[in-house]
Amino acid sequence: MEQLWSGVVVWLALALLASLISWRIGISVALVELVVGIAAGNTIRPQLTEWVTVLASVGSLVLTFLAGAELESAVVKRFWKAGLALGVVSFAAPFALAWLVAQFAFGWPLRAAQIAGIALSTTSVAVVYAVMVETGLNETPLGKLILAACFVTDLGTVIALGLLFTNFGAAFWVFVAALAVAVVVLPRITPPILRRLNSHASEPEVRFVLLVLAGMALLAVRGGSEGVLPAYLVGMVLADTFLANRELIKRLRATTFALLTPFYFLKAGSLVSMKAVLGSLGMVALFFLVKTGAKFLGLVPTGAALGFSRRVNMYTTLMMSTGLTFGTISALYGLNHGIITQQQYSVLVVVIILTAIVPTLIAQTFFAPRATDHAIDFGTKGGK
């Protein structure tokens, strides 16, 4: 028991430290937890026990669910054409290029190279949203289009992660059938369930969501897929329900941020070997260039075809080059399943951290759209 509690004390101390640093410097706690995890993993080496893995796994599921539930369906519908074009290109270009570079330039095995492609294909909706709030862009048609496109990119990532390593056996089709039923039934049964449970002190709504996610993750894993796929899709179909119930999102997020995601990000960071990173700095730099370069190659022509001005096009491309949560989830999936080595994992996570920071800084410093850019109505160009 003493060993258990000493482990709990160490992990909670790291979580509190990350929280205090985040509060002090105004940077998201997720990024700070990753960095604190890297520092701890390379110095005090906190023990990665079964309970840490459980909390981290549930944390990544709920985080993915929240990501899926963050955009109301009206925005997706209004900008679906332009959003789909930008989102698909934003996923496919870095996925293909990073995969090819990993396999043919660095000699990674096929499956490891695919993990590199998936991990570097992502766009962080939340990072993008925070930057757009600062520029006032989040309320404009352009801002909503960018969010819809980010959403499509993330969908591409979770679908790739959910399907690429599957064997398509009978259990997989059971999972697909259950998922199809869930996406049809959940939007119908969830609102009355939430109304009936009505904020009881025991938080039955939060437990309901956790049970649905855990059940779908079980079926996904049994079917050889990955729990983030159903979590994201369930989040998507319940987005309108949850966005109409901000208090529930707040409670779910409070539970998740206090007890689950710290373990996910600290664990993800603690598995990074700085020795491996320092020995592969060239690979880190090249992967970073591959991700951002591929986003540019794919998104700049697409943006130009949609009628973006040069400034807006550069801003959109840089914003969609960011990545954080799904990148680390994909890399950790690869490590946990023995698809990538710790050295490969370390390189990918450091690249992901860089892609959360560098494109954002460049976009804010040099390409923040002007007030006149905000007025562009993409509803007439892209979607209805």
Add this chain to the structure above:
Amino acid sequence: MFSRILLAYEGSDGSKLALRRTAEIARGAGEVLVLAVGRIPEYAETVSEVEEAKDQAGRHYDRMVEEAAAELRAAGVDARAHVDFGKPGDVIIRHAEEIGADLIILGTTPHSVLKRRVLGATADKVVDRAHCSVLVVRVTETHGST
């Protein structure tokens, strides 16, 4: 002399001194936008995290800037209040450009050299990048303004 002034306000001693200076400068002149900027997390994990930070900052600043604007109006100044979100320096500069301000006024409290190096100072950024004149009202050790 100045027709459109932006007062950056966050309720500190420096801000309160800046509010008094604004009343003196703007009385009988142009209009004043009292702006408070709430911080939101950079590189956020979820959209709801950003939304919640906005809500909290909004609750913290809404009344504060309204009271500051009311104080200016009581002094005969045409003033309105606004709360926005992001990095204070960037948001102040953006609003100043958007309203065509010809003066930005802000208060500042002396920071240690280390803090200024590490975190930067809003006043430094605004002075560096503003398109118009900037008045920095500084709280001194004797608690007066310079």
